[in-house]
Amino acid sequence: MLDFDTAQDRLIQAAVRPTRTERVPIADAVGRVVATNVLAAIDIPPADNSAMDGYAVRIADVTPEQALPIQQRCYAGDVPQALKPGHAIRLFTGSLMPAGADTVIIQENCSEQDDQVTIHQLPKAGANVRYQGEDMGKDKTIILKGKRLSSGHVAMLASQGITHIDVYPVPKIGILTTGDELAQLGQPLQEGQIYNSNAPMLAVLIQQLKAQVHLTLHAKDTLEDIQQALSTLCESCDLVLTVGGVSVGDKDLVKPAIEGLGGEMQLWKVRMKPGKPVALAHLHNTPIVGLPGNPVSAYAVFTLMVSPMIRVLQGRRHALPRVFYGKLDSTKTFKGSREEFIRVQVRPDADGFMYLTPHAQQGSAIISSLAWATGLARIPAHTEIKNGDTIAYYDFKHWGF
Numbered sequence: 001m002l003d004f005d006t007a008q009d010r011l012i013q014a015a016v017r018p019t020r021t022e023r024v025p026i027a028d029a030v031g032r033v034v035a036t037n038v039l040a041a042i043d044i045p046p047a048d049n050s051a052m053d054g055y056a057v058r059i060a061d062v063t064p065e066q067a068l069p070i071q072q073r074c075y076a077g078d079v080p081q082a083l084k085p086g087h088a089i090r091l092f093t094g095s096l097m098p099a100g101a102d103t104v105i106i107q108e109n110c111s112e113q114d115d116q117v118t119i120h121q122l123p124k125a126g127a128n129v130r131y132q133g134e135d136m137g138k139d140k141t142i143i144l145k146g147k148r149l150s151s152g153h154v155a156m157l158a159s160q161g162i163t164h165i166d167v168y169p170v171p172k173i174g175i176l177t178t179g180d181e182l183a184q185l186g187q188p189l190q191e192g193q194i195y196n197s198n199a200p201m202l203a204v205l206i207q208q209l210k211a212q213v214h215l216t217l218h219a220k221d222t223l224e225d226i227q228q229a230l231s232t233l234c235e236s237c238d239l240v241l242t243v244g245g246v247s248v249g250d251k252d253l254v255k256p257a258i259e260g261l262g263g264e265m266q267l268w269k270v271r272m273k274p275g276k277p278v279a280l281a282h283l284h285n286t287p288i289v290g291l292p293g294n295p296v297s298a299y300a301v302f303t304l305m306v307s308p309m310i311r312v313l314q315g316r317r318h319a320l321p322r323v324f325y326g327k328l329d330s331t332k333t334f335k336g337s338r339e340e341f342i343r344v345q346v347r348p349d350a351d352g353f354m355y356l357t358p359h360a361q362q363g364s365a366i367i368s369s370l371a372w373a374t375g376l377a378r379i380p381a382h383t384e385i386k387n388g389d390t391i392a393y394y395d396f397k398h399w400g401f
Protein backbone atom coordinates (compact mmCIF):
# COMPACT_ATOMS: atom_id res chain seq x y z
CA MET A 1 0.00 0.00 0.00
CA LEU A 2 1.22 3.49 -0.78
CA ASP A 3 1.72 6.11 1.90
CA PHE A 4 -0.45 9.23 1.88
CA ASP A 5 2.15 11.74 0.62
CA THR A 6 3.22 9.56 -2.31
CA ALA A 7 -0.40 8.91 -3.26
CA GLN A 8 -1.28 12.59 -3.03
CA ASP A 9 1.68 13.38 -5.28
CA ARG A 10 0.67 10.71 -7.81
CA LEU A 11 -2.80 12.19 -8.04
CA ILE A 12 -1.38 15.67 -8.54
CA GLN A 13 0.88 14.34 -11.31
CA ALA A 14 -2.15 12.81 -13.01
CA ALA A 15 -3.76 16.24 -13.48
CA VAL A 16 -2.72 18.14 -16.59
CA ARG A 17 -2.14 21.90 -16.55
CA PRO A 18 -4.37 23.85 -18.96
CA THR A 19 -3.01 25.29 -22.18
CA ARG A 20 -6.10 26.95 -23.71
CA THR A 21 -7.10 30.38 -22.51
CA GLU A 22 -10.22 32.51 -22.78
CA ARG A 23 -10.88 36.21 -22.38
CA VAL A 24 -13.48 37.34 -19.86
CA PRO A 25 -14.71 40.72 -18.57
CA ILE A 26 -13.05 41.52 -15.25
CA ALA A 27 -16.43 41.58 -13.50
CA ASP A 28 -16.80 37.87 -14.32
CA ALA A 29 -13.22 37.00 -13.43
CA VAL A 30 -13.46 36.41 -9.67
CA GLY A 31 -12.47 32.81 -8.95
CA ARG A 32 -10.91 32.41 -12.40
CA VAL A 33 -7.19 31.75 -12.82
CA VAL A 34 -5.04 34.24 -14.72
CA ALA A 35 -3.32 32.72 -17.75
CA THR A 36 -0.55 35.33 -18.18
CA ASN A 37 1.48 37.60 -15.96
CA VAL A 38 -0.40 40.89 -15.82
CA LEU A 39 1.79 44.00 -16.16
CA ALA A 40 0.80 47.48 -15.02
CA ALA A 41 -0.06 49.61 -18.04
CA ILE A 42 0.23 52.81 -16.00
CA ASP A 43 1.58 54.02 -12.71
CA ILE A 44 -0.92 53.94 -9.85
CA PRO A 45 -1.37 56.56 -8.68
CA PRO A 46 -0.65 58.14 -12.08
CA ALA A 47 0.79 61.26 -10.38
CA ASP A 48 1.75 62.51 -6.90
CA ASN A 49 -1.40 63.57 -5.07
CA SER A 50 -2.71 64.54 -1.68
CA ALA A 51 -3.83 61.94 0.86
CA MET A 52 -5.73 64.56 2.90
CA ASP A 53 -7.79 67.73 2.69
CA GLY A 54 -5.38 70.58 3.46
CA TYR A 55 -2.68 72.83 2.03
CA ALA A 56 0.27 71.98 -0.21
CA VAL A 57 3.47 73.76 0.79
CA ARG A 58 7.20 73.62 0.41
CA ILE A 59 8.03 72.70 3.98
CA ALA A 60 11.22 74.81 3.98
CA ASP A 61 9.05 77.91 3.35
CA VAL A 62 6.83 77.37 6.39
CA THR A 63 7.23 78.93 9.80
CA PRO A 64 4.53 78.02 12.31
CA GLU A 65 2.02 80.78 13.03
CA GLN A 66 3.17 82.86 10.03
CA ALA A 67 0.50 83.38 7.34
CA LEU A 68 1.12 82.23 3.74
CA PRO A 69 -0.89 83.58 0.81
CA ILE A 70 -3.14 80.98 -0.86
CA GLN A 71 -2.15 80.84 -4.50
CA GLN A 72 -4.89 78.51 -5.86
CA ARG A 73 -7.76 76.28 -4.83
CA CYS A 74 -7.14 72.98 -6.55
CA TYR A 75 -9.88 70.32 -6.41
CA ALA A 76 -9.44 66.63 -7.26
CA GLY A 77 -9.46 66.50 -11.06
CA ASP A 78 -8.05 70.03 -11.48
CA VAL A 79 -4.56 70.73 -12.77
CA PRO A 80 -2.49 72.63 -10.20
CA GLN A 81 -0.21 75.57 -10.90
CA ALA A 82 3.45 75.36 -9.93
CA LEU A 83 3.74 76.51 -6.32
CA LYS A 84 5.33 79.93 -5.93
CA PRO A 85 7.92 80.28 -3.16
CA GLY A 86 6.35 81.32 0.15
CA HIS A 87 2.80 80.34 -0.93
CA ALA A 88 0.35 77.55 -0.18
CA ILE A 89 -2.14 75.84 -2.47
CA ARG A 90 -5.44 74.72 -0.99
CA LEU A 91 -6.11 71.13 -2.00
CA PHE A 92 -8.26 68.11 -1.20
CA THR A 93 -7.87 64.35 -0.96
CA GLY A 94 -6.90 63.17 -4.43
CA SER A 95 -5.87 66.64 -5.71
CA LEU A 96 -2.67 66.55 -7.74
CA MET A 97 0.44 67.81 -5.95
CA PRO A 98 1.63 71.11 -7.41
CA ALA A 99 5.18 71.16 -8.77
CA GLY A 100 7.43 72.69 -6.10
CA ALA A 101 5.29 71.46 -3.17
CA ASP A 102 6.56 68.60 -1.06
CA THR A 103 4.16 68.33 1.89
CA VAL A 104 0.45 68.56 2.69
CA ILE A 105 -0.63 70.14 5.98
CA ILE A 106 -4.00 68.80 7.10
CA GLN A 107 -6.62 71.52 7.45
CA GLU A 108 -7.22 70.67 11.13
CA ASN A 109 -3.76 72.10 11.88
CA CYS A 110 -4.34 75.36 9.96
CA SER A 111 -6.61 78.36 10.03
CA GLU A 112 -7.62 80.28 6.94
CA GLN A 113 -8.59 83.92 6.68
CA ASP A 114 -8.69 86.41 3.77
CA ASP A 115 -7.00 84.01 1.35
CA GLN A 116 -4.15 83.44 3.76
CA VAL A 117 -3.41 80.30 5.72
CA THR A 118 -1.66 80.08 9.07
CA ILE A 119 -0.10 76.76 9.93
CA HIS A 120 -0.08 75.92 13.63
CA GLN A 121 1.62 72.57 13.59
CA LEU A 122 4.23 71.30 11.16
CA PRO A 123 4.31 67.68 10.05
CA LYS A 124 7.39 65.86 8.73
CA ALA A 125 8.56 66.83 5.26
CA GLY A 126 6.69 64.73 2.68
CA ALA A 127 3.71 64.07 4.95
CA ASN A 128 0.33 63.26 3.42
CA VAL A 129 1.61 62.84 -0.13
CA ARG A 130 0.73 59.75 -2.19
CA TYR A 131 3.53 59.26 -4.69
CA GLN A 132 3.24 58.36 -8.35
CA GLY A 133 3.59 54.59 -8.84
CA GLU A 134 3.84 53.81 -5.11
CA ASP A 135 0.97 51.36 -5.40
CA MET A 136 1.63 49.83 -8.86
CA GLY A 137 4.60 50.77 -11.03
CA LYS A 138 4.19 50.90 -14.84
CA ASP A 139 5.50 47.73 -16.56
CA LYS A 140 5.87 45.88 -13.25
CA THR A 141 4.15 42.50 -12.83
CA ILE A 142 1.10 43.13 -10.70
CA ILE A 143 -0.62 39.72 -10.92
CA LEU A 144 1.26 36.47 -11.43
CA LYS A 145 0.13 33.85 -13.92
CA GLY A 146 -1.71 31.13 -12.03
CA LYS A 147 -3.27 33.42 -9.41
CA ARG A 148 -6.92 32.87 -8.67
CA LEU A 149 -8.57 36.26 -8.95
CA SER A 150 -10.20 37.87 -5.95
CA SER A 151 -12.25 41.03 -5.63
CA GLY A 152 -9.00 42.81 -4.74
CA HIS A 153 -7.51 41.80 -8.09
CA VAL A 154 -10.59 43.13 -9.88
CA ALA A 155 -9.97 46.48 -8.17
CA MET A 156 -6.33 46.43 -9.32
CA LEU A 157 -7.31 45.63 -12.91
CA ALA A 158 -10.01 48.30 -12.96
CA SER A 159 -7.56 50.91 -11.63
CA GLN A 160 -5.37 50.05 -14.61
CA GLY A 161 -8.24 50.57 -17.04
CA ILE A 162 -8.14 46.87 -17.94
CA THR A 163 -11.60 45.62 -18.96
CA HIS A 164 -10.89 42.01 -19.98
CA ILE A 165 -8.42 39.38 -18.84
CA ASP A 166 -7.09 36.06 -20.16
CA VAL A 167 -7.94 33.17 -17.88
CA TYR A 168 -7.84 29.39 -18.11
CA PRO A 169 -11.03 27.48 -18.88
CA VAL A 170 -13.00 26.15 -15.90
CA PRO A 171 -12.25 22.43 -15.54
CA LYS A 172 -15.21 20.14 -16.08
CA ILE A 173 -15.67 17.52 -13.40
CA GLY A 174 -17.90 14.47 -13.74
CA ILE A 175 -19.44 12.64 -10.78
CA LEU A 176 -20.53 9.02 -10.80
CA THR A 177 -22.26 7.62 -7.76
CA THR A 178 -22.84 3.88 -7.52
CA GLY A 179 -24.92 1.68 -5.28
CA ASP A 180 -28.32 -0.02 -5.45
CA GLU A 181 -29.06 1.16 -1.91
CA LEU A 182 -29.14 4.80 -2.92
CA ALA A 183 -32.32 6.84 -3.36
CA GLN A 184 -32.06 10.15 -5.18
CA LEU A 185 -33.30 13.27 -3.40
CA GLY A 186 -36.99 13.87 -4.00
CA GLN A 187 -37.76 10.13 -4.12
CA PRO A 188 -39.43 8.36 -1.19
CA LEU A 189 -37.03 6.22 0.82
CA GLN A 190 -37.72 2.47 0.46
CA GLU A 191 -36.68 -0.11 3.05
CA GLY A 192 -32.94 -0.67 2.92
CA GLN A 193 -32.28 2.58 1.13
CA ILE A 194 -30.37 5.69 2.13
CA TYR A 195 -30.31 9.00 0.31
CA ASN A 196 -27.49 9.76 -2.07
CA SER A 197 -25.79 12.45 0.00
CA ASN A 198 -22.39 12.13 -1.67
CA ALA A 199 -23.52 13.52 -5.02
CA PRO A 200 -24.70 16.91 -3.67
CA MET A 201 -21.80 17.00 -1.20
CA LEU A 202 -19.21 16.55 -3.95
CA ALA A 203 -21.02 18.96 -6.23
CA VAL A 204 -20.75 21.78 -3.71
CA LEU A 205 -17.15 20.91 -2.87
CA ILE A 206 -16.38 21.23 -6.59
CA GLN A 207 -18.29 24.50 -6.89
CA GLN A 208 -16.52 25.95 -3.85
CA LEU A 209 -13.28 25.43 -5.73
CA LYS A 210 -14.81 27.25 -8.74
CA ALA A 211 -14.63 24.20 -10.96
CA GLN A 212 -17.68 23.07 -12.91
CA VAL A 213 -19.83 20.03 -12.19
CA HIS A 214 -20.24 19.06 -15.81
CA LEU A 215 -22.36 15.93 -15.43
CA THR A 216 -23.56 13.80 -12.51
CA LEU A 217 -24.64 10.23 -13.15
CA HIS A 218 -25.76 7.38 -10.96
CA ALA A 219 -25.11 3.76 -11.89
CA LYS A 220 -26.66 0.57 -10.59
CA ASP A 221 -24.26 -2.03 -9.19
CA THR A 222 -23.74 -3.76 -12.52
CA LEU A 223 -20.63 -3.77 -14.65
CA GLU A 224 -22.65 -2.68 -17.66
CA ASP A 225 -24.29 0.29 -16.00
CA ILE A 226 -21.04 1.53 -14.48
CA GLN A 227 -19.15 1.12 -17.76
CA GLN A 228 -21.77 3.01 -19.73
CA ALA A 229 -21.69 5.89 -17.27
CA LEU A 230 -17.88 5.95 -17.15
CA SER A 231 -17.63 6.09 -20.95
CA THR A 232 -20.06 9.00 -21.12
CA LEU A 233 -18.28 10.93 -18.37
CA CYS A 234 -14.75 10.34 -19.66
CA GLU A 235 -15.72 11.62 -23.10
CA SER A 236 -16.63 15.09 -21.90
CA CYS A 237 -14.89 15.72 -18.56
CA ASP A 238 -11.39 16.75 -17.51
CA LEU A 239 -11.64 14.64 -14.35
CA VAL A 240 -14.13 11.98 -13.30
CA LEU A 241 -14.89 11.15 -9.68
CA THR A 242 -16.59 7.88 -8.84
CA VAL A 243 -17.97 7.26 -5.38
CA GLY A 244 -18.37 3.88 -3.75
CA GLY A 245 -17.88 0.39 -5.12
CA VAL A 246 -14.13 0.69 -4.90
CA SER A 247 -13.40 -1.59 -1.95
CA VAL A 248 -13.28 -5.39 -1.82
CA GLY A 249 -16.98 -6.38 -1.65
CA ASP A 250 -18.78 -8.52 -4.24
CA LYS A 251 -20.42 -5.46 -5.71
CA ASP A 252 -17.37 -3.23 -5.67
CA LEU A 253 -17.28 -3.04 -9.44
CA VAL A 254 -15.66 0.28 -10.25
CA LYS A 255 -12.18 -1.18 -10.67
CA PRO A 256 -13.22 -4.10 -12.91
CA ALA A 257 -15.44 -1.71 -14.88
CA ILE A 258 -12.51 0.60 -15.65
CA GLU A 259 -10.22 -2.30 -16.50
CA GLY A 260 -12.91 -3.90 -18.67
CA LEU A 261 -13.08 -0.72 -20.75
CA GLY A 262 -9.33 -0.88 -21.33
CA GLY A 263 -8.58 1.73 -18.66
CA GLU A 264 -5.43 1.57 -16.63
CA MET A 265 -5.32 1.48 -12.83
CA GLN A 266 -2.45 3.61 -11.55
CA LEU A 267 -3.03 3.29 -7.87
CA TRP A 268 -5.36 1.49 -5.48
CA LYS A 269 -5.37 1.60 -1.71
CA VAL A 270 -3.51 4.09 0.42
CA ARG A 271 -2.29 3.66 3.97
CA MET A 272 -4.67 6.27 5.35
CA LYS A 273 -7.82 6.44 7.43
CA PRO A 274 -10.36 7.29 6.21
CA GLY A 275 -9.85 6.75 2.53
CA LYS A 276 -7.96 3.47 2.28
CA PRO A 277 -9.66 2.15 -0.89
CA VAL A 278 -9.03 5.30 -2.98
CA ALA A 279 -8.13 4.52 -6.60
CA LEU A 280 -6.58 6.40 -9.52
CA ALA A 281 -7.01 5.32 -13.13
CA HIS A 282 -7.02 6.69 -16.66
CA LEU A 283 -9.57 5.97 -19.33
CA HIS A 284 -9.01 7.53 -22.77
CA ASN A 285 -6.56 9.99 -21.17
CA THR A 286 -9.13 11.18 -18.65
CA PRO A 287 -8.09 10.74 -15.01
CA ILE A 288 -10.60 8.95 -12.81
CA VAL A 289 -10.41 9.05 -9.03
CA GLY A 290 -12.33 6.33 -7.23
CA LEU A 291 -13.49 7.76 -3.92
CA PRO A 292 -14.61 5.50 -1.10
CA GLY A 293 -18.39 5.50 -0.62
CA ASN A 294 -18.42 6.36 3.08
CA PRO A 295 -19.35 10.05 3.13
CA VAL A 296 -16.55 11.08 5.49
CA SER A 297 -14.02 9.12 3.47
CA ALA A 298 -15.21 10.71 0.23
CA TYR A 299 -15.08 14.18 1.81
CA ALA A 300 -11.60 13.66 3.26
CA VAL A 301 -10.13 12.17 0.09
CA PHE A 302 -11.69 14.92 -2.00
CA THR A 303 -10.26 17.61 0.28
CA LEU A 304 -6.77 16.14 0.69
CA MET A 305 -6.17 14.55 -2.71
CA VAL A 306 -8.71 15.67 -5.32
CA SER A 307 -8.76 19.39 -4.56
CA PRO A 308 -5.02 19.62 -5.39
CA MET A 309 -5.73 17.93 -8.73
CA ILE A 310 -8.45 20.46 -9.47
CA ARG A 311 -6.08 23.32 -8.66
CA VAL A 312 -3.62 21.92 -11.22
CA LEU A 313 -6.41 21.55 -13.82
CA GLN A 314 -7.31 25.17 -13.13
CA GLY A 315 -3.72 26.26 -13.74
CA ARG A 316 -3.26 27.55 -10.21
CA ARG A 317 0.26 28.18 -8.97
CA HIS A 318 0.05 25.96 -5.93
CA ALA A 319 -1.66 22.59 -5.89
CA LEU A 320 -1.27 22.30 -2.14
CA PRO A 321 -2.64 24.91 0.24
CA ARG A 322 -0.92 25.68 3.49
CA VAL A 323 -0.85 23.17 6.34
CA PHE A 324 -0.99 24.63 9.83
CA TYR A 325 0.04 23.11 13.14
CA GLY A 326 -1.89 22.88 16.36
CA LYS A 327 -1.95 21.11 19.69
CA LEU A 328 -4.24 18.16 20.25
CA ASP A 329 -6.86 18.95 22.87
CA SER A 330 -8.21 15.55 23.84
CA THR A 331 -8.30 13.08 26.70
CA LYS A 332 -8.16 10.32 24.10
CA THR A 333 -4.81 9.03 22.85
CA PHE A 334 -4.41 8.22 19.15
CA LYS A 335 -2.23 5.52 17.67
CA GLY A 336 -2.83 3.43 14.59
CA SER A 337 -1.13 1.44 11.87
CA ARG A 338 -2.54 3.76 9.17
CA GLU A 339 -1.99 7.47 9.06
CA GLU A 340 -5.23 9.02 10.30
CA PHE A 341 -7.01 12.25 9.38
CA ILE A 342 -9.41 13.07 12.18
CA ARG A 343 -12.16 15.67 12.09
CA VAL A 344 -11.38 18.49 14.50
CA GLN A 345 -12.50 21.95 15.48
CA VAL A 346 -9.76 24.52 15.75
CA ARG A 347 -9.70 27.02 18.62
CA PRO A 348 -7.03 29.70 18.80
CA ASP A 349 -6.02 30.37 22.40
CA ALA A 350 -4.66 33.42 24.19
CA ASP A 351 -1.22 31.77 24.35
CA GLY A 352 -1.02 32.03 20.54
CA PHE A 353 -1.41 28.31 19.87
CA MET A 354 -4.16 26.61 17.92
CA TYR A 355 -5.93 23.86 19.81
CA LEU A 356 -7.50 20.97 17.89
CA THR A 357 -10.48 19.23 19.44
CA PRO A 358 -11.45 15.93 17.80
CA HIS A 359 -15.08 15.07 17.12
CA ALA A 360 -16.30 12.39 19.52
CA GLN A 361 -17.40 10.11 16.65
CA GLN A 362 -14.64 9.45 14.15
CA GLY A 363 -16.49 6.76 12.13
CA SER A 364 -16.41 7.17 8.34
CA ALA A 365 -20.20 7.26 8.13
CA ILE A 366 -20.77 10.08 10.66
CA ILE A 367 -22.05 12.70 8.22
CA SER A 368 -22.93 15.22 10.94
CA SER A 369 -19.26 15.43 11.96
CA LEU A 370 -18.48 17.08 8.61
CA ALA A 371 -20.62 20.11 9.38
CA TRP A 372 -19.13 20.32 12.87
CA ALA A 373 -15.47 20.12 11.87
CA THR A 374 -13.35 23.03 10.68
CA GLY A 375 -10.64 20.78 9.28
CA LEU A 376 -8.66 17.58 9.50
CA ALA A 377 -5.78 16.88 11.86
CA ARG A 378 -3.10 14.44 10.79
CA ILE A 379 -2.15 11.65 13.16
CA PRO A 380 1.01 9.89 11.99
CA ALA A 381 1.04 6.08 11.89
CA HIS A 382 2.63 4.03 14.69
CA THR A 383 3.04 7.11 16.89
CA GLU A 384 1.22 7.76 20.11
CA ILE A 385 -0.38 11.17 19.96
CA LYS A 386 -1.74 12.54 23.21
CA ASN A 387 -3.12 15.73 24.70
CA GLY A 388 -0.87 18.72 23.99
CA ASP A 389 1.12 17.09 21.17
CA THR A 390 1.67 19.23 18.06
CA ILE A 391 0.14 17.87 14.85
CA ALA A 392 -0.54 19.07 11.31
CA TYR A 393 -3.92 20.66 10.62
CA TYR A 394 -5.62 20.89 7.21
CA ASP A 395 -8.12 23.74 7.43
CA PHE A 396 -11.23 23.37 5.22
CA LYS A 397 -11.14 27.15 4.69
CA HIS A 398 -7.85 26.76 2.81
CA TRP A 399 -8.23 23.25 1.41
CA GLY A 400 -11.80 23.63 0.19
CA PHE A 401 -11.30 26.79 -1.87
Ligand SMILES: Nc1nc2c(c(=O)[nH]1)N[C@H]1C(S)=C(S)[C@@H](COP(=O)(O)OP(=O)(O)OC[C@H]3O[C@@H](n4cnc5c(N)ncnc54)[C@H](O)[C@@H]3O)O[C@H]1N2
Binds near residue numbers: 181194245247277
Ligand atom coordinates in the same frame (compact mmCIF):
# COMPACT_ATOMS: atom_id res chain seq x y z
N1 LIG B 1 -13.87 -6.36 4.14
C1 LIG B 1 -13.59 -5.07 3.96
N2 LIG B 1 -14.59 -4.20 3.99
C2 LIG B 1 -14.33 -2.90 3.83
C3 LIG B 1 -13.02 -2.44 3.66
C4 LIG B 1 -11.98 -3.39 3.63
O1 LIG B 1 -10.79 -3.08 3.47
N3 LIG B 1 -12.32 -4.70 3.77
N4 LIG B 1 -12.79 -1.11 3.60
C5 LIG B 1 -13.75 -0.28 4.27
C6 LIG B 1 -13.46 1.10 4.01
S1 LIG B 1 -12.12 1.73 4.80
C7 LIG B 1 -14.29 1.87 3.26
S2 LIG B 1 -13.96 3.53 3.12
C8 LIG B 1 -15.44 1.34 2.55
C9 LIG B 1 -15.36 1.79 1.11
O2 LIG B 1 -16.22 1.09 0.37
P1 LIG B 1 -16.59 1.43 -1.12
O3 LIG B 1 -15.80 2.58 -1.58
O4 LIG B 1 -16.54 0.19 -1.88
O5 LIG B 1 -18.04 1.99 -0.99
P2 LIG B 1 -19.41 1.22 -0.85
O6 LIG B 1 -19.17 -0.11 -0.25
O7 LIG B 1 -20.09 1.32 -2.11
O8 LIG B 1 -20.10 2.14 0.20
C10 LIG B 1 -19.58 2.36 1.49
C11 LIG B 1 -20.63 3.03 2.35
O9 LIG B 1 -20.92 4.31 1.83
C12 LIG B 1 -22.30 4.44 1.52
N5 LIG B 1 -22.44 5.25 0.30
C13 LIG B 1 -21.95 4.92 -0.91
N6 LIG B 1 -22.28 5.85 -1.80
C14 LIG B 1 -22.98 6.79 -1.14
C15 LIG B 1 -23.60 8.00 -1.55
N7 LIG B 1 -23.55 8.43 -2.81
N8 LIG B 1 -24.24 8.74 -0.63
C16 LIG B 1 -24.30 8.29 0.68
N9 LIG B 1 -23.73 7.16 1.10
C17 LIG B 1 -23.09 6.41 0.21
C18 LIG B 1 -22.77 3.04 1.31
O10 LIG B 1 -24.13 2.90 1.48
C19 LIG B 1 -21.95 2.29 2.34
O11 LIG B 1 -22.54 2.38 3.60
O12 LIG B 1 -15.46 -0.05 2.61
C20 LIG B 1 -15.19 -0.60 3.90
N10 LIG B 1 -15.39 -2.00 3.86
Ligand code: MOO
Binds near residue numbers: 364
Ligand atom coordinates in the same frame (compact mmCIF):
# COMPACT_ATOMS: atom_id res chain seq x y z
O1 MOO C 1 -10.69 4.08 5.11
MO1 MOO C 1 -12.43 4.00 5.12
O2 MOO C 1 -12.17 5.34 4.10
O3 MOO C 1 -12.12 4.42 6.84
O4 MOO C 1 -13.87 4.50 5.78
